Amino acid sequence: xxxxxxxxxxxxxxxxxxxxxxxxxxxxxxxxxxxxxxxxxxxxxxxxxxxxxxxxxxxxxxxxxxxxxxxxxxxxxxxxxxxxxxxxxxxxxxxxxxxxxxxxxxxxxxxxxxxxxxxxxxxxxxxxxxxxxxxxxxxxxxxxxxxxxxxxxxxxxxxxxxxxxxxxxxxxxxxxxxxxxxxxxxxxxxxxxxxxxxxxxxxxxxxxx
Numbered sequence: 001x002x003x004x005x006x007x008x009x010x011x012x013x014x015x016x017x018x019x020x021x022x023x024x025x026x027x028x029x030x031x032x033x034x035x036x037x038x039x040x041x042x043x044x045x046x047x048x049x050x051x052x053x054x055x056x057x058x059x060x061x062x063x064x065x066x067x068x069x070x071x072x073x074x075x076x077x078x079x080x081x082x083x084x085x086x087x088x089x090x091x092x093x094x095x096x097x098x099x100x101x102x103x104x105x106x107x108x109x110x111x112x113x114x115x116x117x118x119x120x121x122x123x124x125x126x127x128x129x130x131x132x133x134x135x136x137x138x139x140x141x142x143x144x145x146x147x148x149x150x151x152x153x154x155x156x157x158x159x160x161x162x163x164x165x166x167x168x169x170x171x172x173x174x175x176x177x178x179x180x181x182x183x184x185x186x187x188x189x190x191x192x193x194x195x196x197x198x199x200x201x202x203x204x205x206x207x208x209x
Contacts, residue, residue: 045113048077052117056086059099068106078113083120083128085202091120091128121202129204139197139208146190149183157194163187 039047053067071079081100089095100116107114120128132138142159149163164174166188173187183189197207 043077045077045111048075050076050078050080050113050115052082053079054082054084056084056088058088059095061099061102064099064103065106068103068110068112072110072112076112078107078115080115080117082117085121087120091204092130120204123208125209126203126206129206132203132206132209135196137209138206140194141197143193143195144190145193146188149185149187149189152183152189152191154180155193158191159194160192162190164190166190 051071053071068079081103083091089099104114118124119126126132146166152161154161161177161183162174163177163183164171164187171188171190177183177189199205199207
């Protein structure tokens with residue numbers, strides 16, 4: 001066995017370091033540069049633009065395929081299939097999924113990437129109103145109503161009520177009323193209620209979450 005002394009180890013480490021640095025300093029090979037230049041000249045679909053493709057009206061496969069062809073001719077690398085206001089085909093219905101799959105297949109055939117937006121319009125979370133068809137998932141907010149003590153009556157939706165002396169936006173001598181309790185005369189009642197947001201055609205007749 002040949003023993004390597006300390007000076008030899010240092011010299012060997014120096015040679016390895018120089019060889020490693022020369023690889024990084026010299027940069028890519030001519031072959032690699034030619035490949036990179038080729039990608040800039042004719043980029044693949046992963047490097048090309050992919051617009052939000054609005055789906056509205058009644059969807060027809062022939063028309064969707066025609067539009068995919070137009071995007072291909074424009075040099076796009078793909079598209080995001082995106083439900084928008086005015087969609088007449090049922091969102092997440094049988095025809096919807098059939099056309100999604102058909103367009104994904106057509107995109108693959110043309111060498112394009114097919115992406116699916118995660119919601120009917122925006123913001124995400126309602127599944128086109130399917131989620132908020134269930135009342136407990138509908139958007140709600142708290143309202144404040146001020147009433148003279150004699151006019152206050154408990155009703156469904158009131159979660160808390162306080163009787164106080166109110167002067168513009170300042171209040172004093174405030175007390176919380178027990179459920180179904182009456183307010184003392186001479187005071188103003190601050191009644192807090194939970195209210196459901198108004199339904200909207202934007203959420204297909206329901207609310208946001």
